Amino acid sequence: MNLGLILICGVLALKAELPVELAPGSQLRSVDVVLDCHYIEEAVGGFPGAFAGSFSSDPATLVLRGVSIADDGSLDSVTNYEAPGTNTDSASPIIFEVSASLVPVPYAESLLHADCAGEEVTCEISPYSLHLADEGPSQASWFMGTLKLSSGISIALVLKVSSDREEDDRMVVLHPRLKVPVSKEGTVLTTVEFQLSSRTPTLRTRLGTSVTLDCSFALASSSPLALLEWRLQHRGSGRRVFHYQAGDVAQAEQSTAHVDVVQLLETGDASLSLHGVGVGDEGTYICLLSTPQHQAQNIIQLQLVEPPRVRLFPEMVSREGDGATTLTCEISGYYPLDVSVKWTREAPDDKDKVPISGSSTYFSSHRQAQDGTYSINSYLSINTATELGPITYSCHVSHLALEEPITASAQLRAPEQKTSKELVGAFIATFIFLAALVGLLLRRRKTVDPKSKKSLETSG
Structure with a gap:
């Protein structure tokens, strides 16, 4: 981290401690953003598109020159980047100076303050092959810069290096490794011709929701948009979701997919909206944009999750019968497939819940519903005759969603334990029995046999 960034982070930390409202009139300021990168190149003998080639990686520096950053006064200490100077030996540093005069660099403020925010920036630069070869004597060299922030932002920059230089009294100096012209300071001067970015490289959502896969771009005026295509890859198969070609009508391959073509052409917003997503919408989405010369793509992972519903029955277990009881933990409506189930028992004297494993626990087979969600039952066999006190059995279900x-529990009553409902029921039953008995005796006294009564009178 350079001194300029240290000072910026210190100012931002001070502002975070003091609840001072920022001035409403923040101004844009042109600053240099310096990033540590890796220059990645396929080893000699490889060819574009080859599988499992060997690649070399060398330290490199990417300098985004003069990008516009909102300044509220915290950028006063920032200084412009100074190149180290020309070095013609084989150990010459690889430094790319990038001009954003034609195409702006998105999320430049996030890149500048990445260290202050505790984010990591991954930067790679590699040679780029044109979609269509240049024509004419003024051949250009091209590079692709890929930037990724740990917060999820991804940026792809197509960089152009022109071999045209103003004529002077000296020979053109080439970089010993890259074999492209360098400036007086030994840096490779490039211009952004095409940029593609996304702030949602990974999304996780529930079934039935609506989601937007972010994909934005900007082009130099000399490179108009030729094609936008969204594709979905999942489990070895792929299909096209949306297609737009300049001059033609946009085609959505599924009714739940939509791209706003007006925003696409006016603001460079190529985002794909999906409504009521289902299991079949999960996978890797590719946002592919092409110009007559360039082609770049964003890759976005869409993962669907649905939490399980858990029910344990019976909730109350008695010691009646032969002493064998099976508890059923019903787990339903979850996605994806993987689910973890653990059983525990807890007695009043136990400090912690005791895990249960072995032959007393077993599972049913998985079942899949029409909406793609899964269900399974987990069983626990217990012998109530061997348990002396009240026991709590619990089913613990873990899942990605x-x-x-989720914990569901069942109670095993102690042998002498009677619930309040049972006590009230016994009291009522006893009262009814006694009342019926007294009533019966009273009726018998009133209904004495008349012959028996006359016999008593005669004998008297």
């Missing part, structure tokens, strides 16, 4: 496991 859950931040914490």
Whole structure:
């Protein structure tokens, strides 16, 4: 981290401690953003498109020259980048100076303040082959810069290096490694011709929701948009979701997919909206944009999750019968397939829940519903005759869609334990029995046999 960034982070930390409202009139300021990168190149003998080639990686520096950053006064200490100077030996540093005069660099402020925000920036630069070869004697060299922030932002920059230089009294100096012209300071001067970015390289959503896959771009005026295509790859198969070619009508391959063509052409917003997503919409989405010369793509992972519903029955277990009881933990409606189930038992004297494993636990087979979600049952066999006290049995279910496991519990009553409902029921039954008995005796006294009564009178 250079001194300029240290000072910026210090100012931002101070502002975070003091709740001072920023001035409403923040101004844009032109600053240099310097990033540590890796220059990636296929080893000699490889060819474009080859599989499993060997690649070399060398340290490199990417300098985004004069990008516009909102300044509220915290950028006063920032200084412009100074190149180290020309070095013609084989160990010459690889430094790319990037001009954003034709196409702006998106999320430049996030790149500048990445260290202050505790983010990591991954930067790679590699040679880029044109979609269509240049014509004429003024052949250009091209590079692709790929930037990724740990917060999820991804940026692809197509960089152009022109071999045309103003004539002077000296020979053109080439970089010993890259074999392209360098400036007086030994840096490779490039211009952004095409940029493609996304702030959602990975999305996770529930079934039935609507989601937007972010994809934005900007082009130099000399390179108009020729094609936009969204494709979905999943489990070895692929299909086209949306297609637009300049001059033609946009084609959505599925009714739930939509791209706003007006925003596409006016603002460079190529985002794909999906409505009511289902299991069949999960996978890797590719946002592919082409000009007559360039082609670049964003890759966005869409993962669907649905949390399980958990029910344990019976909720109350008695010791009646032969002493064998099976508890059923019903887990349903979850996606994806993987689910973890653990059983525990807890007695009043236990400090912690005791895990249960072995032959007393077993599972049913998985079942899949029409909406793609899964269900499974987990069983626990218990012998109530061997348990002397009240026991709590619990089923703990973990799943990707859950931040914490879901727990469902069942109670095993102690032998002498009677619930309040049972006590009230016994009292009522006893009262009714006694009342019926007293009533019966009273009726018998009133209904004495008349012959028996006359016999008593005669004998008297």
